[in-house]
Amino acid sequence: MPFVRLTIAGLETEPAIVADLQRGITALMAEVLGKRADLTAVLVEPAPAGGWSVGGAAVARAAHVEARVTQSTNTAEEKAQFVAAAHDLLVRTLPGPLPLATYVVVQEVPADAWGYGGLTQAARR
Structure with a gap:
């Protein structure tokens, strides 16, 4: 049940670009981090x-x-692959150069501290 927030500055967020980023990030969450695409929210x-x-x-x-993402559900290698792939997606999708300090952060949240549908991730286990 991952949640992804992508903040963009200095660029028009055309609906087509937003949709490409949402699809791309959702795919990376599923393919690289093994998260369910149908439960991945992207803002x-x-x-x-x-x-x-x-x-x-x-x-x-x-x-x-x-x-x-839920704490301890991904390896260091998977998180590193996600950081690299998400950065590549930004560079490919957004027009113009981005600063070197273009950060991708994977935040791990304890399973008892978040959830969806009224249940924590810990309760779903």
């Missing part, structure tokens, strides 16, 4: 113009991915 949010900086200097374009 693409724009950041306000001028609202993003790297090293204290405003950047024209930027993106950030935060993927939340």
Whole structure:
């Protein structure tokens, strides 16, 4: 039941680009991290113009991915593969160069601290 938030700054979030990112991230969550695609939620949010900086200097374009998964359900290698593949997806899908500091984060949440449909992940086990 992963949740992924993708924040984009300095780019028009055209519906086609948003859909490509949502499909791509969902596929990576399933193929790389072994998560159920039908339970993967992806939110693409724009950041306000001028609202993003790297090293204290405003950047024209930027993106950030935060993927939340249940703690201890993925190996270090799987998470590293996801970070690399998600970064590649951003570079392929978004126009223009992105800063070197384009982060992809996999956050592990304890199974008793989140869930869906009114049940925690721990209760589903």
